[in-house]
Amino acid sequence: xxxxxxxxxxxxxxxxxxxxxxxxxxxxxxxxxxxxxxxxxxxxxxxxxxxxxxxxxxxxxxxxxxxxxxxxxxxxxxxxxxxxxxxxxxxxxxxxxxxxxxxxxxxxxxxxxxxxxxxxxxxxxxxxxxxxxxxxxxxxxxxxxxxxxxxxxxxxxxxxxxxxxxxxxxxxxxxxxxxxxxxxxxxxxxxxxxxxxxxxxxxxxxxxxxxxxxxxxxxxxxxxxxxxxxxxxxxxxxxxxxxxxxxxxxxxxxxxxxxxxxxxxxxxxxxxxxxxxxx
Amino acid sequence: xxxxxxxxxxxxxxxxxxxxxxxxxxxxxxxxxxxxxxxxxxxxxxxxxxxxxxxxxxxxxxxxxxxxxxxxxxxxxxxxxxxxxxxxxxxxxxxxxxxxxxxxxxxxxxxxxxxxxxxxxxxxxxxxxxxxxxxxxxxxxxxxxxxxxxxxxxxxxxxxxxxxxxxxxxxxxxxxxxxxxxxxxxxxxxxxxxxxxxxxxxxxxxxxxxxxxxxxxxxxxxxxxxxxxxxxxxxxxxxxxxxxxxxxxxxxxxxxxxxxxxxxxxxxxxxxxxxxxxxxxxxxxxxxxxxxxxxxxxxxxxxxxxxxxxxxxxxxxxxxxxxxxxxxxxxxxxxxxxxxxxxxxxxxxxxxxxxxxxxxxxxxxxxxxxxx
Amino acid sequence: xxxxxxxxxxxxxxxxxxxxxxxxxxxxxxxxxxxxxxxxxxxxxxxxxxxxxxxxxxxxxxxxxxxxxxxxxxxxxxxxxxxxxxxxxxxxxxxxxxxxxxxxxxxxxxxxxxxxxxxxxxxxxxxxxxxxxxxxxxxxxxxxxxxxxxxxxxxxxxxxxxxxxxxxxxxxxxxxxxxxxxxxxxxxxxxxxxxxxxxxxxxxxxxxxxxxxxxxxxxxxxxxxxxxxxxxxxxxxxxxxxxxxxxxxxxxxxxxxxxxxxxxxxxxxxxxxxxxxxxxxxxxxxxxxxxxxxxxxxxxxxxxxxxxxxxxxxxxxxxxxxxxxx
Numbered sequence: 001x002x003x004x005x006x007x008x009x010x011x012x013x014x015x016x017x018x019x020x021x022x023x024x025x026x027x028x029x030x031x032x033x034x035x036x037x038x039x040x041x042x043x044x045x046x047x048x049x050x051x052x053x054x055x056x057x058x059x060x061x062x063x064x065x066x067x068x069x070x071x072x073x074x075x076x077x078x079x080x081x082x083x084x085x086x087x088x089x090x091x092x093x094x095x096x097x098x099x100x101x102x103x104x105x106x107x108x109x110x111x112x113x114x115x116x117x118x119x120x121x122x123x124x125x126x127x128x129x130x131x132x133x134x135x136x137x138x139x140x141x142x143x144x145x146x147x148x149x150x151x152x153x154x155x156x157x158x159x160x161x162x163x164x165x166x167x168x169x170x171x172x173x174x175x176x177x178x179x180x181x182x183x184x185x186x187x188x189x190x191x192x193x194x195x196x197x198x199x200x201x202x203x204x205x206x207x208x209x210x211x212x213x214x215x216x217x218x219x220x221x222x223x224x225x226x227x228x229x230x231x232x233x234x235x236x237x238x239x240x241x242x243x244x245x246x247x248x249x250x251x252x253x254x255x256x257x258x259x260x261x262x263x264x265x266x267x268x269x270x271x272x273x274x275x276x277x278x279x
Numbered sequence: 280x281x282x283x284x285x286x287x288x289x290x291x292x293x294x295x296x297x298x299x300x301x302x303x304x305x306x307x308x309x310x311x312x313x314x315x316x317x318x319x320x321x322x323x324x325x326x327x328x329x330x331x332x333x334x335x336x337x338x339x340x341x342x343x344x345x346x347x348x349x350x351x352x353x354x355x356x357x358x359x360x361x362x363x364x365x366x367x368x369x370x371x372x373x374x375x376x377x378x379x380x381x382x383x384x385x386x387x388x389x390x391x392x393x394x395x396x397x398x399x400x401x402x403x404x405x406x407x408x409x410x411x412x413x414x415x416x417x418x419x420x421x422x423x424x425x426x427x428x429x430x431x432x433x434x435x436x437x438x439x440x441x442x443x444x445x446x447x448x449x450x451x452x453x454x455x456x457x458x459x460x461x462x463x464x465x466x467x468x469x470x471x472x473x474x475x476x477x478x479x480x481x482x483x484x485x486x487x488x489x490x491x492x493x494x495x496x497x498x499x500x501x502x503x504x505x506x507x508x509x510x511x512x513x514x515x516x517x518x519x520x521x522x523x524x525x526x527x528x529x530x531x532x533x534x535x536x537x538x539x540x541x542x543x544x545x546x547x548x549x550x551x552x553x554x555x556x557x558x559x560x561x562x563x564x565x566x567x568x569x570x571x572x573x574x575x576x577x578x579x580x581x582x583x584x585x586x587x588x589x590x591x592x593x594x595x596x597x598x599x600x601x602x603x604x605x606x607x608x609x610x611x612x613x614x615x616x617x618x619x620x621x622x623x624x625x626x627x628x629x630x631x632x633x634x635x636x637x638x639x640x641x642x643x644x645x646x647x648x649x650x651x
Numbered sequence: 652x653x654x655x656x657x658x659x660x661x662x663x664x665x666x667x668x669x670x671x672x673x674x675x676x677x678x679x680x681x682x683x684x685x686x687x688x689x690x691x692x693x694x695x696x697x698x699x700x701x702x703x704x705x706x707x708x709x710x711x712x713x714x715x716x717x718x719x720x721x722x723x724x725x726x727x728x729x730x731x732x733x734x735x736x737x738x739x740x741x742x743x744x745x746x747x748x749x750x751x752x753x754x755x756x757x758x759x760x761x762x763x764x765x766x767x768x769x770x771x772x773x774x775x776x777x778x779x780x781x782x783x784x785x786x787x788x789x790x791x792x793x794x795x796x797x798x799x800x801x802x803x804x805x806x807x808x809x810x811x812x813x814x815x816x817x818x819x820x821x822x823x824x825x826x827x828x829x830x831x832x833x834x835x836x837x838x839x840x841x842x843x844x845x846x847x848x849x850x851x852x853x854x855x856x857x858x859x860x861x862x863x864x865x866x867x868x869x870x871x872x873x874x875x876x877x878x879x880x881x882x883x884x885x886x887x888x889x890x891x892x893x894x895x896x897x898x899x900x901x902x903x904x905x906x907x908x909x910x911x912x913x914x915x916x917x918x919x920x921x922x923x924x925x926x927x928x929x930x931x932x933x934x935x936x937x938x939x940x941x942x943x944x945x946x947x948x949x950x951x952x953x954x955x956x957x958x959x960x961x962x963x964x965x966x967x968x969x970x971x972x973x974x975x976x977x
Contacts, residue, residue: 007868007870007871008868010868010870010871011868011869011870011871013870014869014870014873015869015870017756018756018757018759018760019760020756021752021753021754021755021756021757021760022756022757022760022761022770022774024753024757025753025754025756025757025774025778025840025844026757026774026777028781028837028840029774029777029778029780029781029840030777031792031796032781032784032788032789032792032837033777033780033781035792035796036784036788036792055341056334056337056338056340056341057334057337057338057617058338058613058616058617059338059341085687085690088683088684088687089684089687089688089690089691091684091687092684092685092687092688093688095684096681096684096685096688097688101685101688102688104692105688105691105692107959107963108691108692108695109691110890110891110894110959111695111894111952111955111956111959112695112698113891113894113895113898114893114894114895114897114898114951114952114955114958114959115698115898115948115951115952115955116898116899116900116924116925116928116929116948116951117898117900118900118925118928118929118932119698119702119898119948119952122701122932122948123697123698123701126701127697127701129368129370130368130370133368133369133370134325134370135325135370135371146694146698149691149694153691162853177674177676177677178677178680178681179676179677179679179680179681180676182680183680200779200782203782203783204782204783206783207783207784207785207786208785209785209786209787209901210900210901210929213357213933214357214361217325217327217353217355217357218353218355219353219355220337220341220353220354220355221351221353228323229325229353229355234785234787237785237787237788238785238787238901239355239356241787241788241791242501242502242503242504242791243334243503244502244503244506244522244523244526244527245334245526256784256785256787256788259783259784259785260780260783260784263780263783264776264780264783267776267779267780267783268776357933358933358934359934360933360934360935360936361932361933361934363936364933364936381936383936383937384936456824461904461909461926461930462929462930462931462933462934463725463930463931463933463934463935464934485726486726486727487726488725488726489725489934490725490726490930490931490934490935491724491725491726492722492723492724492725492726492727492729492911493910496910497824497826497908497909497910497920498908498909498910498920498930499905499909500904500905500909500929500930504794504905507794507795508826511798511799511825512824512825
């Protein structure tokens with residue numbers, strides 16, 4: 001009888017521990033989000049925040065229009081590079097890569113995730129900026145694309161592996177060639193996970209600063225040419241949050257809040273999409 | 280006959296004006312450069328470098344663009360050293376640095392004669408502290424005590440050496456928390472330059488540089504991080520750019536200058552220090568720390584802009600020198616309410632003369648009269 | 652071409668032309684897939700070269716003394732990476748030790764299917780949102796809000812209770828290894844929790860319910876069913892988190908104190924490899940100084956490789972080579 005009591009007691013303790021863990025996990029999340037919202041709201045409500053580009057200190061108004069467009073363009077180009085390549089590698093790993101080549105690729109990808117993000121910027125700088133003689137948005141996109149690849153590839157592989165073998169075999173049994181089975185049967189079944197991975201990678205890329213410092217450089221003017229320097233929200237936050245001028249600080253915090261909102265929106269859209277796919 | 284003559288001279292004048300082509304028009308003769316306007320060609324320029332000058336540079340370039348909308352200047356703060364690196368790699372049109380290029384850097388850029396370096400503004404460094412009850416300027420520091428604090432030989436606020444200079448000030452029995460920059464910076468260079476020149480101990484043990492091996496203290500990244508750390512830590516002291524100290528309303532110490540007066544660092548003091556030197560040059564002596572003069576601020580320094588002497592693109596090159604000419608003359612006013620000190624007249628003259636040596640395919644780009 | 656089990660049951664369709672055409676399709680697709688795999692390896696190789704080549708001047712000058720040297724003096728060109736290596740390992744360890752129980756505990760809660768949906772849904776969402784906050788913002792948060800709390804509340808408390816241990820001795824400034832570890836814990840928590848939650852959610856419901864039907868308590872189910880099943884996946888999640896912790900730069904730089912020293916107490920100031928690089932890269936002049944910074948990045952890459960190898964060996968031992976779940 002006492003053994004039962006011990007077991008029940010343990011159960012209660014573990015439940016309590018889990019509850020504590022949940023509370024501890026929730027606290028930094030809530031506090032941080034609150035922090036960003038409180039510090040970011042004033043700047044966001046300032047006139048011209050969304051419609052004007054950067055004004056230096058002393059000139060009233062000013063906003064992050066150039067940075068918003070910059071982030072969208074830079075992350076957009078990065079995604080166009082990283083998503084097809086990353087998902088292809090993920091497909092490779094799940095369908096063709098249960099061998100030592102696949103293991104090597106997996107290992108390399110894991111190591112890449114551990115490198116400081118500044119290393120990706122230096123890498124892109126060496127191959128695209130120093131060689132061409134000028135900073136450009138596209139070099140930033142390349143740096144971000146390499147940063148995004150491991151995440152997309154791992155998410156794709158995981159999603160593809162989770163698709164039951166029976167689906168593949170059914171397709172093959174019907175006489176379809178392997179590539180069609182993969183593309184037209186397995187990938188759609190795994191699409192939810194692939195899309196989530198892509199969206200998470202894009203969200204991370206949008207918030208990265210260090211890879212942009214020596215590639216996109218930053219630009220106070222709104223410009224769309226990918227071969228020239230470009231601004232970005234993450235750069236605005238990094239460069240202005242620690243200035244002694246409150247108006248620019250407010251702008252930096254508002255930019256940070258905007259980034260969080262964009263990512264939040266992306267997350268919500270991803271979940272809705274996945275749920276629709278699974279219907 | 281008169282009508283023919285009139286017609287002839289009119290058309291001759293029109294022809295000459297049309298052939299004048301290049302849009303440099305000096306309207307008044309220069310008297311130290313303050314009132315000459317030069318209209319630049321259309322161009323899009325990129326510059327990078329010092330974080331210290333960024334607020335001034337951005338405000339000035341914005342105003343320039345308002346005036347001449349055909350020229351857009353994109354200046355980004357990446358750090359003095361990075362600015363030099365990018366100029367050497369030719370990824371930017373001009374670089375900005377708180378320390379001029381060293382001989383090694385000049386060699387990497389093509390030799391000392393291939394780069395023109397001009398001062399664009401002046402800054403001072405103050406020592407901010409966090410001591411309850413000790414108000415702005417009340418704390419008096421001498422070269423010896425500053426060196427002692429940063430070397431770690433003076434560890435507490437109520438140390439004898441500090442008390443000797445601060446009779447009547449209530450210095451608590453609190454350990455001194457030294458805060459310095461963790462990132463390489465021109466501010467650190469100017470400060471360590473000062474320490475090296477006033478303390479032989481410092482000069483041999485640590486030396487001067489944008490990054491040094493600090494004997495004691497905690498590193499914070501950037502001026503503002505140093506400022507905030509000081510504000511948050513009772514008993515802390517650190518060196519911060521004057522502009523930050525004034526913007527953030529921090530308490531700073533009175534520093535004993537070369538002549539023995541205790542001064543609170545100020546823009547006027549920086550200009551006074553700079554005016555003591557007639558032979559400042561980027562490749563020679565550019566240090567103005569511990570300058571003589573009764574009002575001189577002891578820890579101050581110029582900030583520099585560097586560009587290639589031989590510009591490959593004539594239009595861009597012309598726009599660049601026109602911009603920089605404006606910056607050292609009319610543009611200086613945009614630094615005042617940001618607490619940047621104006622260049623003394625002698626330096627402005629030097630800068631203009633240096634700019635006049637910039638060429639493209641052999642011809643000079645800056646068409647202004649030489650300053651008197 | 653393999654058709655799995657189907658091969659044994661259904662004979663291959665005898666369609667000549669179509670088979671040859673589909674072989675071409677297969678070959679192209681397979682080629683693309685393999686090409687993508689090789690592309691990753693190529694990128695990694697270029698990356699490695701981009702790190703090694705500039706680091707050579709420093710490697711040749713300092714040799715092994717670089718790794719064990721303790722002095723970081725840019726003025727006299729004396730560089731030693733040991734304090735930074737020590738700081739990186741200590742802060743990452745502290746971060747993971749804090750994040751692991753919290754993350755896995757929360758993941759177990761979030762992965763259950765019934766009850767408390769009102770809490771689970773928003774909390775899952777909030778944790779994923781945390782992953783999106785730029786590290787600059789987390790660094791600023793740590794700088795302005797976390798350090799005072801550490802200095803006035805947490806550190807003195809730890810000193811009072813555990814001060815006899817060298818780990819918690821000495822006075823606290825609010826900056827240092829412990830604070831940096833907490834910041835890292837906050838940063839890896841989302842990855843760890845979200846990935847662990849996904850892995851734990853794949854534990855078949857039938858297994859869990861069978862265990863409960865047999866009379867096991869929830870705690871025993873967790874211990875005997877969920878943990879063994881999810882072990883591999885959770886280890887993978889920990890690995891990914893460790894990677895992020897090792898490489899995290901900006902947030903750590905703001906609270907570690909940036910002092911190249913090695914001390915036992917978690918309250919003391921320290922340095923990490925990414926922090927040194929981030930602090931000095933833009934101002935470093937000269938091949939040797941720049942080379943030293945590149946060498947630091949190289950050391951970081953090597954540490955990451957070693958950690959990954961160790962973790963793989965661990966997984967291999969658990970599953971004897973056969974991957975159980977992703």
